[in-house]
Amino acid sequence: MPKQPYHLNSTERTLIAVLLIIVIFVSPMSNFWAALDAPWFSPYLAWAVAIFLSWLLQRHIKDSLDK
Amino acid sequence: MRFEVWQLFLISILYLGLLFVIATAAEKKWLPESLVKHPIIYTLSLGVYATSWSFYGSVGLAEREGYTFLAVYLGVTIAFMASPILLKPILRLTKEYQLSSLADLLAFRYHSPFSGILVTLLMLTGALPYMALQIQAVTDSLQILTNETQSGFISLGFCLMITLFAILFGARHITPREKHEGLVIAIAFESLVKLVALMTVGLYAVFGTFNGFSGFSSWLENNTEATKALMQPIHDGPWAMMLLLSFSAAFLLPRQFHMIFVENIKTSNLNYASWAFPLFLLLLNISIPPILWAGQSMDLSYGPDLFVLGVSMQSQSAILPIFIFIGGISAASAMIIVTTIALASMCMNHLLLPVSLPKHKQQGVDLYSLLIWGKRILILLIILAGYAFYLFLQTHQELTDLGLISFVAVAQFLPGIFGLLYWNKASRQGFVSGLIVGALLWVITLILPLFSKAGWLVNSPLENIMIPMSSTDSAFWTLLLNSIFFIGASILWPQTEDERKAATACCNNNQGPTHAIPVASTINEFESGLAETIGSETAAKEIKLAISDLKLNEAELDRSDFASLRVQIRHNLSGLIGPVLAGMVVNEQLEVDTSAKVAIADTIQFVEKSLQDSRLELKEISGELDSLRRFHRQVLHDLPLAAVTISLEYQVVSWNKAMEKLTGATEQSMIGKDISRLTSPWSRLILNFLKGDKAVLRSSRINLDDQISILNLFKSDVSGLAENEQHGFVVLLQDHSEIHQLESELAHSERLASIGRLATGVAHEIGNPVTGIACLAQDMQAIPDDIKLQKESIDDILNLTNRISTIVHSLLSYSHVGAEIGHSPETVELRKMIKESLRLVSLSHKGKQIHFINNCPEELTLSGDHQKLLQVLVIVLTNASDASTEGDEVTINATEKNNMIELTVNDSGSGINENILDKIFDPFFTTKQAGEGTGLGLSLAYNIIKEHDGNIEINSQLNKGTQVTIRLTKPGNTLNI
Incomplete structure (x- = not known):
């Protein structure tokens, strides 16, 4: 029987995205966007990537609390 | 360009007045609801996060700490990105349990009034430097615009004005469950003003100072150190700690908690805000580097904390500085208004009410008025405390330093919040001890040095115990010790039962x-x-x-x-x-x-919901068991027979799809409810059946929308594991209406077939009197003058016609279609009915040869359908006469025993072979020749008797005779629906 594709639930997706953002902002990866000779707006670009990820995350969330 | 103090005050009052009009328009529903409840309004209202610190202080922080100032907003972005696992669970708790502040939430989780008091005190203390920051920023901006040196009057005036508006927005009336829609839209408007004002200054910096983007780029090319100065602190500065501080401040600051959770109308708005709010912050901050560089290139005399105002004042227009001033007022007023409303609610619930409610109990004062006046007074006191703190400091502080002190204070709640959401073993002792240690260290490392700097601790012993350090270092040490005590004490002191329940409610999705x-x-x-x-x-x-x-x-x-x-x-x-x-x-x-x-219904509901909502997927055997449980549950649910499980307290435990279809009541509306809540006549039918002794109830008639339905009911006890333990009942309901109709039609066909078989006898019985009538008529015609003969003949004719009429009437009555659905049971005189059946049976040739003896007493009566019971007797007596030989006797006896009528029909005929005795009630089984019987007679008789809640038995011995015994209920013992 072929294996069913594994779908991430919203918690798993959120954890992965948060970890990714922490890696981008807190690890040595910050050397890429915060290099001394980088354009002045590069931190804002990194920030915009995080916002785009947030937008992707929340698209499929349905809420049971809303009446 | 200079302004008068009164001019700026007037502008401030007009601006706040405009906000009040907007808020009133939202509350009075003058604004369209789609706008008021739009997620963008909710998102903008979260912009209360950006205070004077963001509006004025960001430029100063950028100048000192470079791009580290962005960490104050990136932490917020991470918190909002983690909203499904961080903010949503808190939102669910605040909505479900009506928790209106962080103190409420933590006091609920750790089940301790002391926790609430502690959180409130720390919140209050932590908020004061932040409020002082707002007052200082507004006062500074006023002083710059007016050149006024008397700051005391200006700041006090501002505080009193804000107090008035805070009361108007948040404490005009008690609205615990309604949201402050007016407040939300007013704060959203203020956020928009801040954003537009800051972006306008940014644009002015680029176009007014650098003459456009090309000039801006060439300035940067010529001043490469400017960009480097911003980038360098990311690598060297307290970047990670700032991220952590702003992450916690994003939802733990009183104003943030209030706007995110308490004022949330729709959960889905939080999804929208999870990306839109960080976008708002990005737009708000994108102007900061251009403004900083514009200020530096202009060589302004003000400190960088006021570059925003300073750059705007370089424009030749008076409008831009005024607009920036309004932006600053927006930032400060929004923070103070929302913070005081949130803090007033906390102080009320955790400091004031626990003391005043017992007194109030004795005096009998209305709670609502106590709450409203209490909140108003608290708002005034909190703002005045903020003002006192501002005066107390005397020397001006950097705006961001004051803000960071508050951030470190609220960060002390992080361990408690993580315990609340993810560690259900965290105990009250852990939370309280961690918080006390963290708060004490916060005072020693940040508050005492602040007082010392203001000159209030000279020669005080407190000066010896203080350990001055930076906000980020303080945040690290306070959080470290707080967490160690939190974890250690939680392990050492286990939870109480109430704490465990609250922890379950917080970590899982329901409380049990x-x-x-x-x-x-x-x-x-x-x-x-x-x-x-x-x-x-x-x-x-x-x-x-x-x-x-x-x-x-x-x-x-x-x-x-x-x-x-x-x-x-x-x-x-x-x-x-x-x-x-x-x-x-x-x-x-x-x-x-x-x-x-x-109630068992509650327990089952709880288990079902817990399993459904379980965050962890069940694995292996547990998963298999869960699948099996779901399978069995689904089988019961999809059963085509209506099934309901009821607890011993008569509460509905399960309610399947067929039950929904039959009764019209949904599963959701019935689970956990008393069965008597079901609409009539269902509730009466099921309750009477449950309380009765019988396990089966056949052919109960109920009236549904002027239509009669026939139901069969079955019940069984649901037993527990232990002997004699009973959990409830399971009741099955079978709609018998269609089958009942078919049975009636079959019975009618059988009756018509019997009449066909009786046809010869009938012809003979009618033929004889007709011949007699003809003879008498001929005699009367022959001797017309004999009056006596005429009279006697007429009497004889009448007797003969009566005889014919009786036969015809019996036949008609017998062949009539059986009682329809809905026909209520009638009282039947048994002896009369036996006589009628004998008359019918005697019409047949065989029936005439048998001697029937009716021993039934006159007074015996039955309850049931006369037509059907007559049919049973005709079937039984016809069988008896068929089995008998000419001249044999068939005896009919009837007695009353235990509220039952027992009727026996004895014959001395051929009897029934023992081998076929168990088949005689089967449909279409017959021992008669083809054309003499349909094989349906006894089968119908059996069904009719069962339908009348009775039973029929046949005892027979081959060649010796047969005894048929019928037992039926007496009138008054039937179940009336």
Whole structure:
């Protein structure tokens, strides 16, 4: 029987995205966007990537609390 | 360009007045609801996060710490990105349990009034430097624009004005469950003003100072150090700690908690805000580097904290500085208004009410007025405390330093929040000890040095114990020690039972079956109980509100409803007076009936919901068991037979799809409810059946929408594991209407077939009197003058026609279609009915040869369908006569035994072979020749007798005879529906 594709639930997706953002902002990866000779707006670009990820995350969330 | 103080005050009042008009327009529904409830309004209202620190202080922080100032907003972005696992669970708790502040939430989780007090005090203390920051920023901006040196008057005037508006926005009336829609839209408007103002200065910096983007780029090319100065602190500065601080401040600051959770109208708005709010912050901050560089290139005389205003003042227009001033007022006023409203609610619930409620109980003051006036006074006191703090500091502080002190204070709640969400073993001792240690260290490392800097600790012993350090270092050490104590004490001191329940409610999605049955069992008892503490008027209103929240009918409340009502009142009161006091009021005034069992329906619902909502997928054997459980549940649910499981307290435990279809009541509306809540006639039918002794009830007639339905009911006890343990009942309902109709049609066909078989006898019986009538008529014609003969002949003719009429009447009556559905049982005189059946049987050739003896007493009566019972007798007597030989006797006896009528028909005929005795009630089974019988007679008789709640037995011996015994219910013993 072929294996069913594994779908991430919203918690798993959120954890992965948060970890990714922490890696981008807190690890040595910050050397890429915060290099001394980088354009002045590069931190804002990194920030915009995080916002785009947030937008992707929340698209499929349905809420049971809303009446 | 200079302005007068009164001009700026007038502008401020006009601006705040405009906000009030906008808020009123939202509250009075003058604005379209789609706008007021739009997620963009909610998102903009979260912009209260950006205070004077962001508006003025960001440029100063950028100058000192470079791009580290962005960490203050990137932490917020991470917190909002983690919203499904961080903010949503908190939102669910605040909505479900009506928790209106962080103190409420933590006091609820750690089940301790002391936790609430501690959180409130730390929040209050932590907020004061932040409020002082706002007052300082507004005062500084006013001083720059007016060149006024007397700051005391300006700042006090600003504080009093803000107090007035804070009361107008947040404490005009008590709205614990309604949201402050006016406040939300006013704060959203303020955020928009801040954003537009800051972006305008940014654009002015680029176009006004650098003459456009090309000039801006060439300035940067010529000043490469400017960009490097911003980038360098990311690698060297306290970047990670700043991220952590802003992450916690994003939802733990009183104003943030209030706007994110308390004022949330729709959960989905939080999804929208999870990306839109960080986008708002990005747009707000993108102007900061250009403004900083513009200020530096202009060589302004003000400190960088006021570059925003300074750059705007370089424009030749008076409009831009005024607009920036309004932006600054927006930032400061929004922060102070929302913070004081949130803090007032916390102080009310955790400091004031626990002291004043017992006194109030004796004086009988209305709770609502106590709350509203208490909040107003608290708002005034908190703002004045903020003002006192501002005066107390004397020397001007950097705006961001004051803000960071508050950030470190609220970060102390992080361990508690993570315990609340993810560690259900975290205990009250852990939380309280961690918080005390963290708060003390915060005071030693940040507050005392602040006072010392202001010159208030000269020669004080406190100066010796203080350990000055930077905000980020303080954040690290306070959080480290706080967490160690939190974890250590939680492991050392286990939770109490109440804490465990609260922890389960927070970590999982529900609190367990806590719907304990209260002693009070009427609305009046509820009212009088609650009135003792919260006043009669408030009690009546709260009960009405809880009934409406639960969508209950006040006239039809059962015990399970009162249990739900008690829980709902507690939740609603929690929104008014906090969870701790609400719990105390409800536990004291609406005591639980300890003798009443927690309903099994609640337990099953709880287990079902827990399994459904479980965050962890069940693995292997547990998963298999869960699948099996779901399979069995689904089988019961999809069963084509209506099935309901009922507890011993008559509460519905399960309710399947067929039951929904049959009764029209949905599973959701019935689970956990008393079965008597079901509409008539179902409730009466099921309850009478449950209370009765019979396990099977056949052919119960019920009237549904002027249509009669025939139902068969079956019940069985649901037993537990232990011997004689019973959990409830399972009841099956079978709609028998269609089968009943078919059976009636079959019985009618069988009757017509019998009439066909009787045809020869009938012809003979009618033929004889007709011949007699003809002879008499001929005699009368022959001797017309004999009056006596004429008279006698006429009498004879009449007798003969009566005989014919009786035969025809019997046949007609017998062949008539059986009673229709809905025909109610009638009282039948047994002897008369036997006579009628004998008359019919005697029409046949065989019947005439048998001697029937009717020994039935006159007084015996039956309850049932005359037509059908007659058919049974005709079938049994015809069989008896068929089995007998000429001249044999068939005896019919009837007696009354134990409220039952026992009727026996004995013949001395051929009897029945023992081998076929068990088949004689089968349809189409016959021993007669083809054309003499259909094989349906005894099968029909059996069904008719069962339908009449009776039984039929046949005892036979080959060649000796047969005895048929029929037992039927006496009138008055039938189940009337």
